[in-house]
Structures are given as structure tokens and as C-alpha cells.
Amino acid sequence: MTHLSSTASPARSSLRRSHALHAVRVLRPLAACAALVLGLLPGAVPLAHAANAAPLKIGMTFQELNNPYFVTMQKALNDAAATIGAQVVVTDAHHDVSKQVSDVEDMLQKKIDILLVNPTDSTGIQSAVTSAKKAGVVVVAVDANANGPVDSFVGSRNFDAGAMSCEYLAKAIGGSGEVAILDGIPVVPILERVRGCKSALAKFPNVKVVDTQNGKQERATALSVTENMIQAHPNLKGIFSVNDGGSMGALSAIESSGKDIKLTSVDGAPEAITAIQKPNSKFIETSAQFPRDQIRIAIGIALAKKWGANVPKTIPVDVKLVDKDNAKGFSW
Template sequence: MNIRKLTARCRQAALITACATPLAAATASADESDLTIGMSFQELNNEYFVTMQEALESAANSLGADVITTDARHDVAKQVSDVEDMIQQGIDILLLNPADSVGVETAVLAAQEAGVTTIAIDAQANGPVDGFVGSKNYDAGYKACDYLAQQLDGEGQVALLDGIPVVPILQRIEGCTAALDEYDDIEVVDKQNGRQERTHAMTVTENIIQANPDLDGLFSVNDIGALGSLIAINSSGQDIKLVSVDGHPEAVAEIQKPDSPFIATSAQYPRDMVRLGLGLGLAKYWGADTAPAEIPIDVELIDRDKATDFSW
């Protein structure tokens, strides 16, 4: 196992300590028993989660561990069933990316009853999880919408594109709203659910623009939805500035274009997130008493100036 390589992936000095314990334990214990790691994704039709899956498989391979991954396709009933199937296959650690923070509790309880160590990834899950690793989503919403307000010179009409009912989405909306509330002449005229899907977000954005012909800005809770909104904005011919969250390669490419309405995204780090989640899971699995309950990961606002040098 290449400890130096994995440790280097911990971007923040405070997180290196969190990584060190499980990595050292992995080196000492990898030959003692075979590990099976399961990860249930809310979806895999998104490069953000595909990137996470690739990083997990690479890290698990360095441990000599087996990996089982499933795609809930945003269906929490399917996700619960997927987790139950993985438990039957004998997983030791479950990395759970909830399709619904509340509805997935049944799966968390099943994992606990089976003695499986469970770490929630990207979105918190109800129930007795052993740990959580995720981005600072309030900050992501705040940074994107504060930047939007600045680019609008502190005045204008803004709409919000919401998403599925998981904690990160709620936090992004909270952060965005808090930022916009600091500008007396910014008015939030609409908030609708784009479902974080390109086609649906495009249709919703078309309706928002028709209902608000003086719209100046739009915040989307994720980049895939924002890319759908971008189609609607471009078709409208109106000057509407667009900001979002994720750092998706397509979004970053759009932001680089000088005349694009897409002006910024609060970028996450999916590779770091899943590696830290696996590290925390190993620490909990091997009984590390000092392992933290949560590991928050910073986000970075990527505007046109930064987009050229950014990638997951």
C-alpha cells in the first residue's frame, strides 16, 4: 500500500491526522483479513460520482480490498434494497451516499444490526452512522451567491434552482439565501426544484424566465442542473448570470468561455472526499478511538480566472 500517495491526497493539514490512523492500520492489518467495501451511490449518471467511484476503486485496490458499488438512480427504496444485498454479500465497510437523507435510515439500521461500519459520504444520513465526510455545503451556496450578487453590482432579480431533499442541497440553498440577504437590492423572485437533472432543469428554467422577464441571475444547486439552465438562458437571449456548485468538467469548460452566462461554480473535491471517507471507515472498523465523527472538506469558488487551471 502506498501510504505517501494517499496521505498526499489530504489537502488540509487538519485532515492529515484523520487519514494517518486508518492508513497505518491498513498497512498493519491488510494481510490479516480480507476486506470487502460496499458503496451505494445516489446515482452514477454524473461524472462527479463516477470520479468518486474511480478514486474508491483505486484506493481499495491499494489495500487489496474488494469493492461492490451500486447505483440507486435517486430511488431510496432501491438504495435500501441495494444496501441489504451488499450486507448479504458480507461487506465490512459501507460508504453510503444517500438518495434521501431521511428515507435511507432503514439501510443504516440494517447495516448496524449486521455489524457493518457505515460512513455517510457527500450527504448525511439519518440513523446510527459511524461517521460522515462531506463538503462544506453551506459555504458552497454562500460563495456562489455572494459572487453572483457582486457581479450584479448588488441589485437585481435572482431565482434559485433547488434539488432532491438531502442535507447538502438544503445547506446550499441556506448558504445562498444568506449571501443574497446581505444585499438590500437583490430580490429572490422564485425558487423551484430542478431535480439536479439537465433536461428537467432546462424546462423549469424556461418557465422561470417566462414568469420573470426581468430576471438577472440564477443559482443552481448543482452543475448538471445548471448546464440545463444554461440552455434555457441561451435560448432566451436575456442577460442572466448563472452560478452553481460542483466543479463538473463541463461546467468549468463553460465558465472559461468569455461570453458565457455561466460565471462561477463552488467546486468540490470528490476524489479527496471518498478517500477520506474510506480512511475514516477503516479507522472506525479497526476501533480507532480518536477518529473524528465528521470530516468537513473545504470548497473553492471557481470563476473565469481560475477555471483554466482547475480539474477534479
């Protein structure tokens, strides 16, 4: 699963081809089914009759919506729902699992057909997932998996993202020196990124992780935490941030210090892409995710399940290394 190089090995290329073929096998029948439902193929239900049916209702609960990554997801959800005439109910948990559980219960009262859940706490959301399944709702977890009877999970290869980013960092500092990890909220995607990072750095015996602190994936907190790390470790040569939101705070601290400290991250957020392209930027790489694709696939899988198909339990979405050489023109 590890993705430790920007140049794919034959085995990795073969694996990617396998993933691509799998995606085609999954999504091709979904497209055919969607076309049938919309009356684009012979034998479809007449559109006039379909118009009289109650519209599909999709609920999505986000762990937060003050992050461009999740805002992008929400827009993709609205766009996709509009193309199939579905209604959308969206809630923001503000990283409060009790609120998220309550939000899901409210959605069930509104008779949603599909629940897309982006859990703020994978364990804490289990009761809500169970309630949704008892109500006959299709449940697909997005970005982070949820405990309980989830029909499918669509999310990035977070281990690969951390590994890719930290191998890049290690090479950028010449394979030797002190580095630090700007950690985040202990949810599975973040834990996997850190695990991937440490796995990659372990292959560089002269690179030493001297500090790991929680920047809470927030610019202001990450700024303060990074300032403390730089002060405590005067020989620091590199920092890995678990997300681009935190990395922007870390970048401000690095620039203020005047030191040559390289920074890598995960997400592919617009601000990060812009920062990487600046001349002599200390922000040198981000392992980009594809939030729009995650939502599109999640909706497709949910529809397939609702229509009676057997769907994969997990659908991993590849990440992409973005640096100054390919940042121009990249976007979610």
C-alpha cells in the same frame, strides 16, 4: 461556517489552518496503520500470512450513477480499494430509497466489512444503516448524511458552497436586481446550498429573489424550468443553480433568450469548468466540490474505525470558488 468571500479573512484563514491540522492529525495515523498492515513498517504481519486472509470487502450504495460527480467518486473508490487489495460492491439506487435499502441488505448477505452510504433519502435509509451496524459493519455516510448509527460522515461544506456562489452572483450583477434559484431534490446537501445562498443574498438589500423552482438537478428539466422563469420575470439578472447538471440546462435557456443573465452553481463538473472559460460566458462561477477526496477520506476513516480508533462523527470538506480566472487547469 459561512464562506462568503473569495478572499479569506484572518479568522477564516485561521479556521482553515485548524481544519488542515485536524486533517493531518486524523490521516497521519491512518497512513501509519495502513503501512503497518501492508508490511511496510517493522513488526508488520508477514505479507504471506496477510495474503491468506480474506480480502476486505467494501460496499457502496450511490443515490445515482448517471452523474459525473458520482462516477468520479466510484472511480476513486475502485482506485483506493485496489491499493489495499479490497473487493468492492457498488449499487445505484436510481433515487429510489426502497431499492437502496434492498441493495444494502444484499450487501450484508455478501458479508461486507465496510458500508459507504450515499443516501437518496437520509431518513428512509435508517433501517438499512441499523441493520449494517447490527451485522458489525462499519458505516460511513458520504456526500449526504444518513439517519441512524452512522460511524462518521464525510461531506462538503454545502452551506458555504451556496453562500459563496450567491455572494459572487450578487456582486456580479452590481448588488442590485432580480435573481432566481434553480432548486433540486430536497436532500440535506441541496437544502444547505439554498440556505447558504439565501443567507448571502440577504446581505444585499437591493437583490431580490423573485422565483425558486425545482429543476430536479437534470439538464432537460432545468432547461424547461429556466425558460419559464425567464419568461415570467423579464427583468431577471441572475440565477443560482444548486448543481452543475441543472446549470447546463439553465445555461442553454439563458443563451437562447439572448438576455444578459448571470449564472452560478455548485459542483465543479468538467462541463461547467469548460463553459465558464468560454468568452463572454453567462456561466460565471461554480463552487467546486472534491468528490475524490471525500471517498479517500471516507475509506481512511472507515479503516481507522475498523481497526479500533475513535473517529470524528463529522469531517467537513472545503469547497473552492472557481471562475474564469482560475478555471483553467482545475479538475476533480
